[in-house]
Amino acid sequence: MHFRQRLLPAVIALASSAPLAAAELEEILVTAEFRPTSLLQQPNSTSVVTQDDIRQRAAQHLEEVLNLAPNVNFAGGTSRARFFQIRGIGERSQYQEPLNASIGFIIDGVDFSGLGTAGTLFDVEQVEVLRGPQGTLHGANALAGLINVRTAAPENEPSLSVEGTAGNYDTWSTGIVGTGPLVKDSLLYRIAVQEYRSDGYFENDFLDRDDTNNRDETSVRGKLRWLASDSATLDITAFYLDADNGFDAFSLDNTRHTLSDQPGRDRQESSALALDWQQSLTAFDLEATLSLATSDTEYSFDEDWSFVGIAPGWEYSSFDQYLRDRDSTSAQLRLLSNDESRLFGGRSDWVAGLYYLGDREDLLRRYTYLDSDFRSSYDIDTYAAFGQLDTRLTEHLSLITGARVERRNTDYGDSNGVASDPGKTLWGGRITLEYTLSDDHMLYGGLSRGYRANGVNAGILASMNAYDDPAVISQLERVQTFDEESLLNYEAGYKGRLLDNRLSLRLAAFYMDRVDQQVKGSLVIVRDDNSTTFLDHISNAAEGENYGLEAEADWVVTDSLSLYAHVGLLETEFKDYVNAAGTDLSGREQAHAPGYQYATGARYDFGDGFYARLDLEGKDEFYFSDRHELKAPAFDLLHMRIGYSADNWSVALWGRNLTDEDYFVRGFGSFGNDPRKEYVTEPYLQYGEPRTFGVYGRYTF
Template structure:
């Protein structure tokens, strides 16, 4: 379902006129008489109402997640404006916010641009762990989070929080059956153990054959999903002034990966299909102490250990397909572990500064991470980082309506890299970020704000290129390392609730100035006809954009919602070395540098939108319709291949009984073909002998039309 260009202005008027924030897109009928519910954001230094926060944030609660039918974070990202993802795996594990973010990881370690925190546990770069099992709230904060989170949140942060243990006993089971042999079973139980101790347990197993047919192996499950998640929580109310929250998480994902076809269809010919696996064991302790009238103490200690395995059939075919019987696979085993501690003091009314006009936050942070890689059987590497930071924020009421917020974070980072090819590198950096915001409250319902924030992303080493330079003398030592990237974000916004809080809206306009942009490049090695990736620094980049979120409770029976984003993210002064000009002879390739100055960065569509409606025919029967879409975007900074613009239609019909509910649903109802990852093979390094290795693009398809039924029973 593609909207013709002449109809897009009409479509956009529907989006903007119909409209809502994706946050809280599915509140139950019993809350509707009081208008829309209040949303509290927890992913900042203080818990703050969403409509009082001077930054762009999308908040999705548990009913929004259920209405979407999402089992993983990737199925929620399209609800937020100017947020995209790339797959190249069983799920979209790499997120881009406002055009900034990684798109893949192979040999070298990655310093992420988008942070991922789940119940206080750092899962940055490990998107398979982002299961929505029993998640109570997902917050997508856009723009640099330099004060609160530092080096791993240059573009933004995703904060996921699961539901807390309850004071009364409750339990539920849920099941789902879908096309492509999809089946999901989950259960939750919660309640008190003693007067001061309560618990919550949640478990889920999800399986699907996937939507790829492997014609060579005569199988329909080579791109399957097989994920099990178990989460346990304890809440111990030690006393009136001390609360301890314990969380433990276990994940076992054993997914297949067989997505690319020489014919650009969902039928593959791989003889050795790949996989996308992750086993993770993680936990956190969050303490809140209010025993002193001058401050409240919050402390978070977390640890996570994840083993991942990512592999694929490099030639996408079988032995004998190529004239010289070429056959190759690639495999990456990673062991990634981190431990972090965050100690935070928050002022109370008794300790406000400057005559009681300034509240404050002060904190200490420490994080260690190790990442070990084994690629196939012939290469290993080890990457260890230490981050220590001190941070603080001050909010000063200048008048009854005007407030100034200032924040600063100072961070010290050390990194050590070693590999089996005798490459050793270490670096130490002093980094800083922060924010200055001016808020103006118009009456009690409207907030105007202006924010300047600074973020940073640490530099690093290109270990693979250093190793490749031994056999390729054309590699310049200047590309062995890359510098720290910095980002200045200028943002103006308005947000509020009107019409007796039946209408909530957020509108933001921003300009982002990037310096020393870290961009992926490639160098061709003629000795084995391979490309070696590395990161280089572009001179800079500029991003201009607008984000809109609206939520309108039109009547007790009808809710309208939408979000929309417009984005123009471009390079400045950047020359790519990855474009291949021609094959000179059997042993050499000519690389033609291409000037990318002014070109859009990869995975940054110029527009995105999400809109829809929920209508209650009766108190028990509800219909939900959604329309989401994206503009075209470049798949990579190394070639000019683009996605196609697309629009997806989703629907869900739900009937609620006293203790149960059942839903009939469908995603991508018009069976639109769209792409979530793409590559381009030039005439210097073609891929398909059937067309004499002519230049061709290749695509990984998104989900086709999928329909199913789901049900929940509450005890």
């Protein structure tokens, strides 16, 4: 019998045998909305991962908690997950081409979309995952959803906490958090610093090293909160990340033993500053935000995954390096109604605002097969106006309407002589009906529209004169440009509290209609020396559809026992899509869209501070890519934590993937890279995290 089938009856039996007690669920607020909204009163499919969830799972990075959110996936191919998918939609990689993200990724108000390495979780208060297009809330970078990370705020009472972890694979971390008043009841601070180190889970047999895929991450965050008056607050956040990670994760033998003689790097150094001014005025409330961020990244790898001498006469040797500098500036002004300015006899709250985002990205690519280094610049200026109206139609029925108009100007140029400056006006919005059955039960249904910008495939344009083969030229001509994509999301759901506020239940059904769907692909061209070049591009499928269900239940059974179960079901399909190679993919599932995903678990408090937590999560099989047939097999992972917690200190033993199940986070299936086999086409897979375990301690002064 599969271990999941053995475990679930045991969890259910544990729950049914426990006596009931007057325990209740705590309220969770979603802060990504225009106004902080209770999770159970928000008419949208949303998951919230709390600070307790993060600590209980010994999670260091966002990739280690995303399985708690139904229908949310991520892609490997990097040292940390940089790219996320919601309901089967989202990017999976980036090489030479610029990136227009489908999933928004925000940390304390700073846009890190496409830079998921920044998703470290030390001193994070909660992670909010909003599923479905956020065309009113966030615009083009949130076609399929938004991931909002909110770190802990300054407190008025002073405290100092230190914590540390030590585990296998030479893993360790140390962190310190200090908070309190600089001026009592007026100026508060918080500072959090963490160092995290691990050798990683791969061994390089050629170099005789076990740290070529290491993780070396430092995060520093400082916050100030100025309570300027009873009606005005200024929050200032400064953030620094230095992730100097290795990247050596693919093996010619499909094992955790690599043969690279030039291991790569996956590095991100980011600095950011965010200011958030909020003030209550007589006629309305005002919120003004400004953020500045700069990120320097390196993504490099040994393209042949081997060493000189592995197969004389057949081998090739090449190294590929991408160095990106991205500077980002954003500003937003929101006006929000208050008690004095509601419309229609006080029945309608409103929000109106203006937004600007400027991104400046420079790329330097150094590659063995280039005659000279490749350079490009990609500038984006986005201007938007938005508004939302929440109207109570009757005592129980409310109507939410919102719209956003966005002007997006881009300017691209590179050392191959390619220049393009496409501009586009895009729009999104929502119409939602919310019916409140009682204070504890709510139904909703609505329509929302998201969008993703158009663009050019610069690498394709630069290669038009590089080939003589008419078949290759024909493929290139098909994918020189791509159009914008739009998405209509139809969604209905229920949220409620049951069993005297001990059971929280959230259900959602959705259907997403994708028009001019943007699809990532690569043209595979074999060189004269039998090596392979890949020309990445984006093309448009005529149409696609994604539909499914999401269910989340959190149950405080007694003061001692709590259970949760989160499930996502997903169906995806291309409709009328022929790729650049001429293959008809109509009717095929989309990539990184598992048919099911679940997470379930239990926590039991034994008394006197002792507790245990058990988590089980899994996913169905899914295609790695839209251009080949390789799939990630279905998998199930088991995690456990046993600990003791006192008033000011705690200690725990933790373990993830306790059954040491092999699973995969990235895969290639359309080329051969092993000279020992004369480059026969075969699959190549990147393994996910193996069994890891360690000890954790925390002390608060």
